[in-house]
Amino acid sequence: MKPMIKxxxxxxxxxxxxxxxxxxxWMLPSATVLSGExxxxxxxxxxxxxxxxxxxxxxxxxxxxxxxxxxxGGPPGMxxxxxxxxxxxxxxxxxxxxENGSLGRYRSTFDLxxxxxxxxxxxxANHGLxxxxxxxxxxxxxxxxxxxxxxxxxxxxxxxxxxxxxxxxEVFVTSGNPTRDVxxxxxxxxxxxxxxxxxxxxxxxxxxxxxxxxxxxxxDVAISVIPGGNRYRDELGEIKAxxxxxxxxxxxxxxxxxxxxEAELTSEKGISKPATERRASYSATLEVLPQ
Numbered sequence: 001m002k003p004m005i006k007x008x009x010x011x012x013x014x015x016x017x018x019x020x021x022x023x024x025x026w027m028l029p030s031a032t033v034l035s036g037e038x039x040x041x042x043x044x045x046x047x048x049x050x051x052x053x054x055x056x057x058x059x060x061x062x063x064x065x066x067x068x069x070x071x072x073g074g075p076p077g078m079x080x081x082x083x084x085x086x087x088x089x090x091x092x093x094x095x096x097x098x099e100n101g102s103l104g105r106y107r108s109t110f111d112l113x114x115x116x117x118x119x120x121x122x123x124x125a126n127h128g129l130x131x132x133x134x135x136x137x138x139x140x141x142x143x144x145x146x147x148x149x150x151x152x153x154x155x156x157x158x159x160x161x162x163x164x165x166x167x168x169x170e171v172f173v174t175s176g177n178p179t180r181d182v183x184x185x186x187x188x189x190x191x192x193x194x195x196x197x198x199x200x201x202x203x204x205x206x207x208x209x210x211x212x213x214x215x216x217x218x219x220d221v222a223i224s225v226i227p228g229g230n231r232y233r234d235e236l237g238e239i240k241a242x243x244x245x246x247x248x249x250x251x252x253x254x255x256x257x258x259x260x261x262e263a264e265l266t267s268e269k270g271i272s273k274p275a276t277e278r279r280a281s282y283s284a285t286l287e288v289l290p291q
Contacts, residue, residue, distance in 0.1 A: 006072040023047045025059050025283070026260055027122060027171045032287040033199050034175050041116045041173050043122065046107040046176065050231035052285075053259050054106035061086040064101035064108045084124045086110075089182050091118025118179035119199060127189060129275060130165050133157035149274055164275035166190060167179055170284045174199040187215035190263060190280035195248070201288045203256040210247045211263055213280060214270060217247030221265045228258040258289040 030042040045059035062085040088096040098110035114120065131142045131153050142153055152158070166189030172182070178197045185191040192198075196207035211218045225239040243249045244264075253259070264281040271278045 001058050014042065014178075024051060024260065024262075027059070027124075027169060027284055028052050028258065029122075029171055029173055029287075032171070032173050033289070034114060034173070038173050041112045041114065043171070044107045044109050044110065044111065050229075051226060052228040052258060053231050056106065058103055058106060058108040060084075060103065061108055061110075064098060064103060064110050083153060084126055085096065087121075087123045087125070088112060089121040089123070089161055089178050091116045091181060092118060096120075097282055100239055103281065113172070114173065114175040119172055119174045119182055119197070121182040122173065124169045125189065125254040126165070128165055130163045130279075131157075143199045146272070146274070162275045162277075164271050164278045166278075166280045168282045170282075172198040172284075172286075176257045179219035185212050185215055187212075189214065189222075190218060190221070190265065192282060192284060193265075198284065198286055201253060201286060203253050203288055205291075206250050206252045208248060208250050211243050211249065211282070211287055212247060213265070213267075217243075217245070218265065219243055219245045219247060221247070221249075223249050223251075224262045226260050227255065228260065253288040256288050259286045259288060260284075261286055 020280055023073050024065060025045075025047045027043055027045045030211070034041070044054070045061055045064070046054050046056070047059050048054065048056045049224045060083045062083045066085060067270060086098060088098060090096050096112065096119075101110040101192070104106065108234070112120070112122070128143060128145050129149055133140050135157070139190075144152060150161075153162075168189055168190065168191060177198050180197065183197075185193050191212050193210040193212050194207075195210060201207050211221050213225075221243040223241040223243065225241070229237055241251060251261075260283065262281065262283040264279070267278045268276070269278070
């Protein structure tokens with residue numbers, strides 16, 4: 001795969017609902033629950049077919065590795081989207097910086113020093129517009145914000161479709177006892193508001209989560225939960241669920257291990273011109289511990 005096409009595939013994997021893509025974007029922590037006086041976590045970030053298996057390309061994150069060599073263009077009609085920014089939020093709400101960042105062939109890697117006791121949130125969020133149309137019979141695609149839409153997209157484009165997108169990826173890590181300050185929603189896009197703490201999950205038990213869209217309960221959101229290691233199974237092992245009228249969903253964990261959770265919805269509510277639909281997605285890597 002040529003670098004330019006590769007960059008575009010990554011942009012689509014990160015910025016569109018993830019189940020609609022051939023590849024999934026994810027972050028994988030070395031652990032989610034730690035003890036001791038000076039704990040560290042190493043996080044891998046990648047885009048791949050098999051969950052938590054490095055075989056496609058790294059997830060580029062602002063401030064991680066050498067981004068100066070990122071391709072500046074893409075196929076006709078596709079303008080590059082800015083590299084998403086990694087947010088590392090400490091238990092007291094302060095912003096932290098990644099350490100020992102590296103951009104490799106198949107993954108990005110960084111370390112997080114857990115200097116406070118409590119729960120940390122690692123997040124990547126994107127908000128913007130995605131447009132597709134035809135030009136001389138050829139498909140064109142564009143990503144950007146409302147300010148640049150009028151300049152970059154033809155006003156009378158053939159078969160023009162514009163989606164308002166919001167996508168969030170999160171990981172939670174706890175040093176010592178779990179805390180809940182970082183679990184407070186931002187009120188933007190599709191978010192997880194846990195009833196069960198995401199670092200308090202055990203095999204055989206049922207966890208309850210609430211999903212919010214712009215701070216309000218999100219009903220009828222499709223949920224997919226997939227255990228890691230699907231490369232080594234004949235079956236995907238997917239658990240499917242849908243949120244109720246209050247945005248709540250219950251998940252019973254069959255086994256211990258790392259899981260990838262995704263929620264997504266498409267709606268015609270809460271959109272602004274020039275968009276005609278809204279597409280929102282949320283994903284998280286969760287660790288389920290043995291009893």
